[in-house]
Structure formats: structure tokens, C-alpha cells
Amino acid sequence: MTQLRWLAALAAVVVALVVQVSLFPHVAWHGVVPNLCLLVVVAAALTVEAPFALLLGFAAGLTLDLAPPADHVAGRWALAFTVAAFLAARVRQDQRPSALAVVGTVAAASFVASSLFALSGVLLQDPATSVVGLLEVVLVAVVWDVLLTPFVLPPLMRLFARLSPQWATT
């Protein structure tokens, strides 16, 4: 069951990544696209046990760091996603989370992940844009992620819940 769950989760990450870099740039706002990989990680963190979500966050971030159009220092998204998964897993309650809680978690995780990525860039002296520019990008990314939540999170959470009966929250 665990292997099946890993397979499903990694497949979801790969699909999310490919859609994120190949489809969404056509509808992007000033180049900011929804972070679908993060949505997969948050869905896992809200549904299955925390260690799995943390490892999935790390793996998804690493894939985003290494997949073709990326050219930043590898490990930055991995760090951001791991911390975001940790926070999302802490928020989780034992009832099925309400719609509002899901949206709030996604917004918080998106804000934390994008900000951590931006901060790591500042620390690594990446010649980035101004703080105002960074903040604008982070906030637009949060709006994008929240907009996509109703379409992406429910099916993913149902999938993860079905693949982990001992943690099923239905």
C-alpha cells in the first residue's frame, strides 16, 4: 500500500510539474504561475501521516529544482517545500478539514514556501529584484494557488485518503 501511495504521489508531482511549466505559462500573470507541486504536497500533508508528507515535500521540491527550465541553486525549493509540508501537517486535525481550513492552509503554505525561496535567494546573493517586487510575486502566487485549490485539492485528498485506509478521514 505504501509503495502504491508513493507511486501515486510521485506521479501526481510529475504531472503537476509538467503542467506548471508547459501549460500555465500561457495564462501566467507577469510570469507568475500557480505552484501545482506545492498543492500536491499540501494535499498529502492534510490527508496522510506527516513523515510521508515531509518526504514528499522534499522530493517534489527537488524535482522542481532539477527539472529542465530551472537554473537556480538546487535545494532551494526542496527546503521551502519541506518546511511548508511541516507547517501544513501541524495544522491538520482529525476530522476531515473544512473547506475554509484547506484554503487557509494552502494560502499559508504558498506564502511560506515562496517567501522561503525568495529569502534563500537573498541569502545566496542572487541578483534578484527589489523586496517590493519579491513581495508582489509572492502575493500573486498565493492568489493563484488559492484560486486553483477548489479544482486540485479535493481529488488529490480523496486519492491520498483512499490509498491510506488507516488514516482515512472520511
Place this chain on the structure above:
Amino acid sequence: MGAFGGHDGRERRWTGLDRLESRNRPPRSLLVALVLASITMITLDVSGDGSSPLDPARRVVGEALGPAEAGVAAAVRPFTTVPAWFRSKGDLADQVRDLEASNAELRGQVELAGFDRNRLEQYDGLTTAAEDLGSALVPARVVALGSRQSQSFTVTIDAGSEAGIGPDMTVVNNDGLVGRVLRVTRSTATVLLVIDPDSTVGGRVGSSMEIGFVTGSGSLRQESGLDLRLVDDASVPARDDTVVTWGSTTGPYAPGVPIGTITEVYSSLREASQRAVVKPFVDFSALDVVGVMVPSGMQSDRAVIEADGSLR
């Protein structure tokens, strides 16, 4: 757990929930381990100057995901033209008027710029006479774009080492300079756009032949695309002047590729130098077909456009 021992006696019906809660508490040790792993990876990637130890991993992931990206891009392409069908006659009339205006403006520029152009041609003739510049173009399409959240401006194109592409080759489209190839896999290549803040291109002002460095400003807006700093502080670049690459035939950027026009000139008192804003010819938010400059006669898996315009 000794401190929680009293729980069982006092509130029995919550014990199950408590255990559930504690079983799902995110393990800090795992968090610390994964964060340290990320930091190790960042350190490895930063310290490896020039060639990073993670390049093989990048290549493997690229080989695996590149074809998927190309496939999705090909599937999406028919739908990206849909908005164009819904344009009204008014829009089209507006566009015709705008194009006529810009056409007239361009014609005026060409007539006035004859002198400059002649000088440029002479210069190009001089520098390229010694070596045969004759490069060919490998056509390719953009299949994936890096997101703004990732703070770098890179794209994936659907031609790789099988098409004869290698690192540091110049990428152009029909408007001008797009960027250079960073790394290749078998079927895809990653291109660093010139608007990336990390990108620096040797540039030359068309009219004065002054050389300088063109840096990306990290913005997709075409007006604020690039920054030009001239090597000679005393010379002031003129507005509406064309900037071309200065480059060499061996370096990353081939010489004489148009980059953009100068829109604004600032003089910085603090640094005692001139800074000019260059508006790139290429619209980076709508990149599609690009060409990679390869040496003439290169073996490729697709039709190559030779220097004289013939297909091979």
C-alpha cells in the same frame, strides 16, 4: 509521556484522539534531517564553481521530463491561438493602423540610418573577413517556461544534443537575441534569457561603436527589459540607437545579433557612468519559435537553416 499519564483516568473518551494526534505530530527529527539535506545540496551546488556536482542529476531529470514537457506543449499549442479568433474587426483595424504607423516610422529610420548602417556593415565585414562566420540555425520551439517564483528567466526548447546543440550557443528568433544555451539533454535544451538578472551580454551601440555590457533587469515587461553600461564612461549613448552583440565566434554570443533599442539614458553621478535602458526587440512573454546558431555543416536530426537561407 509520564506527564500525560493522568489523561487516561480523567478523560477517557479523548484518549483515542490524543493518540491519533500524537501519531500524526510531524516529527521534528525528520524535518531537521530534510532541511539539512536541502542545505547540503545548496552548498554543494553553490560551491561547485562552473560545473556543479548536481549537473548529472539535472541531466537525468531533464532526460526524463523533457519529452513530457515537449508533449504537453505540443498538445496545448493548438489552444493557445484560440484568443486570436475572437478579435473584432475594430481590433484588426486598430492593428493595421498601428502597423502602418510603425512601418512609416521604421522606413524613416532606415532612410536616416543609412550612414550608421554602412559603418556597421564595414565593421562587420572587417571582423568577419578573417573567419567564416557562416553559422546555421537549428529551429526549435519553446516548450516550458520557468516561473517567476523561481526568480530566474529560463525556458526549455525542444531541441537537444541530437539536433547538434551544445552549451553556450546563441539563441535568436526573428526579432533578435533571445539568450544562450545553458545545458542540453538528448532532446531538450535549457536557455538562459537575456532578461535574467544573471545574464550579461557584451553589447555594442550601433552608431558610435562603443562597447558595453547589457544586463537583464529581471522583468518580463518589454519597456524595462535590459540595462546597458558602457565601458567608456565619457560616451553618452543616444536614444533610439540600436544595440547589437559584440561577442566573438568562439564565445557564448555570436557577434552582430540585434538586442534592442535604447529608450532612456540616465547618468549616475555616484558611479560616474552612463546607464541606458534597452528595450529588447524580442517579446519574451510570447516566445515560441527560436533558432539556435550552430556551426555550418553541423549534423542534426532536423532541417537546418543555412546562412544563405537554404534548408538542409
